[in-house]
Amino acid sequence: MQSRNKFFDDMSQLMTNAMGVAQGAKDEAETAFNSMIERWLADRDFVTREEFDAVRAMAQKAREENEALKARIEALEAK
Secondary structure: OHHHHHHHHHHHHHHHHHHHHHHHHHHHHHHHHHHHHHHHHHHOOOOOHHHHHHHHHHHHHHHHHHHHHHHHHHHHHHO
């Protein structure tokens, strides 16, 4: 009976180690994939959401200023 318990203990330890190796491989694959995606995105020269929002706000302000100047010019021409 002692050898049988040792066998199961060894098998249990082997399975535990195999699961640890599998988890480590999964983590390494995820890290490599995330790094690859980050490099790909950086190479594409995409803008961040914050940069996009800042440019959109600047464009909106410029449109409002243009409308105000247009109204002022029309008022001056009407005189």
